[in-house]
Amino acid sequence: MDTDDAQIEKQPKLSVVLVIEREDGLHLQQRRLKQPYYGFWGHLTGKIRWGETMLEAAARELLEETGLAATLRVAGFYHKLDYDDESGDLLEDKYFCIVHGTSPQGTLLTETDGQHNEWMTIEEFEKKDKKFGSVVETIEIIQGAQVQVRERKYRYNSDDY
Numbered sequence: 001m002d003t004d005d006a007q008i009e010k011q012p013k014l015s016v017v018l019v020i021e022r023e024d025g026l027h028l029q030q031r032r033l034k035q036p037y038y039g040f041w042g043h044l045t046g047k048i049r050w051g052e053t054m055l056e057a058a059a060r061e062l063l064e065e066t067g068l069a070a071t072l073r074v075a076g077f078y079h080k081l082d083y084d085d086e087s088g089d090l091l092e093d094k095y096f097c098i099v100h101g102t103s104p105q106g107t108l109l110t111e112t113d114g115q116h117n118e119w120m121t122i123e124e125f126e127k128k129d130k131k132f133g134s135v136v137e138t139i140e141i142i143q144g145a146q147v148q149v150r151e152r153k154y155r156y157n158s159d160d161y
Contacts, residue, residue: 012093016058017078017134018044019142020070020101026119027139028066028104034114036091037160041125042132044117045096058099066117067109070101076141076148080134085155100142130160 020028020043030044046061048054058072075098082092110117125135133154141148 010093012079012095014048014095015045015097016048016054016061016099017096017138018046018058018062018072018099018101019075019138020044020062020066020068020104021142022104022119023102026121027125028068028108029118029120029125029135030065031116031118032114033116037130037132037156040130040132040160041128042135043138048097054097054099058097058101062101065109065112065115066106068104068106070104072099072101074098074147075100075144076138076150078134078138078141078149079151081151081153083153083155085157087158091156096138098138098141 028044029041031041032038044061044065046057046065048057052060054074055072059069062068062070078096078098080092080094080096081090083089084091108117108119122136122139125131134152137150137152141150
């Protein structure tokens, strides 16, 4: 809410992105089976709910979308702006809390509502046709010793959004 004008205004989404890693080096990736970005591969994401901490949101999303639990830590923050490649219109404005998860436990749900989950190497991920450009960068962030903040603009074809 813009308190000066008493108007509701658009605001960025606040979400978690989960970079879940097994001891053998495989990363959990998710393929979207719903719009927007149908068919794109990337890390699990989910909105932070009102009154929820970042790590509470991450644990909830991980359990809901994969059936797994993990040891979680905040690794950084990422501001992602998605634009239509043709028109230049802003499609989405999102702030992500990047959460690194290790020692996953439980049985992976491979198919859930609107997504497919799969363990893979970074090399296998990079061969996917449709993938979010921010995945490799979020992996770089979790490998850092200190919490990092990054901001990027991306362009997508209107057919993908």
